[in-house]
Amino acid sequence: MSKSVRHFLDINELPQNELRNMLALGATMKAKLKAHEKSKKPLEGKTLAMIFERPSTRTRVSFDVGMRQLGGESIMLTGAEMQLGRGETIADTARVLSRYVDAIMIRILNHDALLELAAHATVPVINGLTRRSHPCQVMADLMTFEEHRGSIEGKTVAWTGDDNNVLASWAHAAERFKFQLNVATPPELAPKKVMRDWIKATGAPIVLGTDPEAAVRGADCVVTDTWVSMGDKEGEHRHNVLKPYQVNEKLMSLANKDALFMHCLPAHRGEEVTDEVIDGPQSVVFDEAENRLHAQKGILAWCFNEVA
Ligand code: CP
Ligand code: NVA
Numbered sequence: 001m002s003k004s005v006r007h008f009l010d011i012n013e014l015p016q017n018e019l020r021n022m023l024a025l026g027a028t029m030k031a032k033l034k035a036h037e038k039s040k041k042p043l044e045g046k047t048l049a050m051i052f053e054r055p056s057t058r059t060r061v062s063f064d065v066g067m068r069q070l071g072g073e074s075i076m077l078t079g080a081e082m083q084l085g086r087g088e089t090i091a092d093t094a095r096v097l098s099r100y101v102d103a104i105m106i107r108i109l110n111h112d113a114l115l116e117l118a119a120h121a122t123v124p125v126i127n128g129l130t131r132r133s134h135p136c137q138v139m140a141d142l143m144t145f146e147e148h149r150g151s152i153e154g155k156t157v158a159w160t161g162d163d164n165n166v167l168a169s170w171a172h173a174a175e176r177f178k179f180q181l182n183v184a185t186p187p188e189l190a191p192k193k194v195m196r197d198w199i200k201a202t203g204a205p206i207v208l209g210t211d212p213e214a215a216v217r218g219a220d221c222v223v224t225d226t227w228v229s230m231g232d233k234e235g236e237h238r239h240n241v242l243k244p245y246q247v248n249e250k251l252m253s254l255a256n257k258d259a260l261f262m263h264c265l266p267a268h269r270g271e272e273v274t275d276e277v278i279d280g281p282q283s284v285v286f287d288e289a290e291n292r293l294h295a296q297k298g299i300l301a302w303c304f305n306e307v308a
Helices: 016-034 058-069 090-100 111-120 135-149 165-177 193-202 212-216 236-245 285-303
Strands: 047-052 073-078 103-107 125-127 156-160 180-184 206-209 221-224 260-263
Touching (some): 016 165, 016 285, 047 058, 047 090, 058 073, 058 285, 090 103, 103 111, 125 135, 125 285, 135 165, 135 260, 165 180, 165 206, 180 212, 193 206, 206 212
Parallel strands (some): 047 073, 156 221, 221 260
């Protein structure tokens, strides 16, 4: 891999100033778009390959539209349609795609496969979700929080639900952007040792617990996600242990009065969140969805060395 290739693999892989640069690039382009102002097309003539091993609505459409708005285009591929599905290695796939396209965005459950792709690609690789993390989502969430409430530094975010990829990216963001993250999960669905060790090693301001009420007290933002992520086994037991972690009006009432509610979507209404909360005045879930477009345009522009 050439040293100058800028991959976007995880929030904790990059210094805060680079992450801030991406958010600023995205915010500037968003403002111009809203004002119907012409903006330059930094990705003119560039092509993004999008590989999806799993379904997607937001990631797929926002990257495709984002590339068009940046002057480039995208190609949508599914793992099953590619020789990848017949055993061609990730490394060879990376080498071949790098000869055709200017960047690769991939959604693949196996995080090591993402790292392997990045190691062998000579073009930027973007993590579009793995079992381990979902950094594009949390970049959009940071943008959303700051649009509504100003700098996230020193604020408190609460997570209630299971340990999953979105939580991992929130944890990475807490460490990089210096905000408190209170986590409440059932004991059996708590963050794994590798995450607990990382929190210890970095001194990230993250409190792990099992009590959702304790987690949301004093929070400026309450976040949850589906109880069954892609790759998880469905089951009555999982739903039963997660029931007390539902975000409903009672739980929201324990957070700060003006706390935001966030969810990456798709939501399972009546499970991890009630209609009253997700459709209520504190919910910013559709701003988050919209900001996938703007934040990712910032990420794409950054991959091609744009500076805010
Ligand atoms: N939040 C998110 O990544 O949505 P999709 O699965 O629809 O891309
Ligand atoms: N945690 C969820 C996020 C979906 C965007 C999943 O991995 O399925």
